[in-house]
Amino acid sequence: MSSTADVVIIGGGVMGASTAYHLALRGCHRVALVERDVQFGTGASGQNAGGIRHQFSTAVNIELATRSIRMLERFPDELDQEIGLTFCGYLFLLDSPRDVEVFHANVSLQHAHGIDTQMLDPDDIARLAPGLRIDDLLAGTFYERDGLADPSGVVQGYVNGARRLGATLLCETQVTGIEVTSGRVRAVTTDTGTIQTDVVVIAAGPWSAQVGELAGIHLPVRPVRRQIAVVRPRAAIDRGFPFTIDFSKSLYFHREAGGILTGMSNPGEAPGFDTSIDAEWRSIHFAHAIDRLPSLADAEVVAEWAGLYEVTPDQQPILGRLPQAEGLIACTGFSGHGFMLGPIAGLLTAEEILDGRAHTVDVDSLRWERFDGHAGAPEYNVI
Ligand SMILES: Cc1cc2nc3c(=O)[nH]c(=O)nc-3n(C[C@H](O)[C@H](O)[C@H](O)COP(=O)(O)OP(=O)(O)OC[C@H]3O[C@@H](n4cnc5c(N)ncnc54)[C@H](O)[C@@H]3O)c2cc1C
16 A cells, blocks of 8 residues: 555544544545554443543643533534433542642632632532441532543544545554654655655554654653443442542542443552452452442452553643654554544644634644653642
């Protein structure tokens, strides 16, 4: 295969699929979306918890999430694809004075952006999520327009939409090189041939640092394993049970397929590509989960898997043009909250390419240049 494209997107997860769709929607049809796996959405986009929330600590993430969730609300009409959007709310549980203080400030910032998050006391928490142990809690936060959506529906909707609009979608095609000469991108080489192009988008999720190296660029994105289990307790879970996060432990639950999906981040997890189940971490996770939601003690494990976060030093994405080579664009490093930001990130990446600069949201604080000593505040609300 030898061909040409106006834009080559490396990585067929939610970022690549959304970017391909938004480029094609704007009339840029000579787009090639290149994915090495047999189908799209099998990376982090196929392994995540499906959470969508406005409750962030930085203005830019609140703005990105607000716009992205609005795009998810329009998704079934725009893309003729159901995505299981459910507004069950996100409930953060806080057990340390420091977190209560920081969340008070975060809630004020969210209010300033029109997000009506509530501060809760432990009695409010008990009413909202019956069955939780609350005796050690100091406070909580809740926003009713946070919730859940179906990740595979979102990826498939964008993939099918991009295909209908004329984009070229290539699976089982691994990018092996990015040709850069005289400071600008010329071509992408793959294991099935070369694609001549002036613009390359790196949307390779946890593998983005490896892909960046193909162009001689350091992208500070580390793969970090995260484990999830779906369990079925004997007692039915209330339909209105919110997406609940025990913040100091990075432990979370939400309703899933009649049971509970639960995950917990291991603070000692070393970066790497291992996605096997860590049996020791599973025991620690389940002990904490039962401690917070005692009805899980008799639960049967229905499914279990591990996936990779794509983590940057400040837990913020890397968006926009890369200064090292003309035509090279990053859309990566979403640090565990990229599924919900996929819609807006693809739209902004299309703007960066077609309009010279992303403009629906000002993403200057998320550009690669911040690692040159201008980094702003890191995201605090990371799970
Ligand atoms: C356990 C877990 C829970 C999560 N929970 C949530 C959540 O509740 N809410 C939320 O918003 N986010 C969540 N996330 C994060 C979210 O899944 C990611 O931020 C998001 O999916 C990243 O999308 P992506 O397109 O950048 O990466 P990916 O989906 O990983 O896509 C990258 C693609 O690039 C391909 N690729 C890599 N190298 C090459 C190459 N050389 N050539 C061709 N293709 C290549 C890969 O095969 C892969 O398909 C979670 C993540 C995990 C792991």
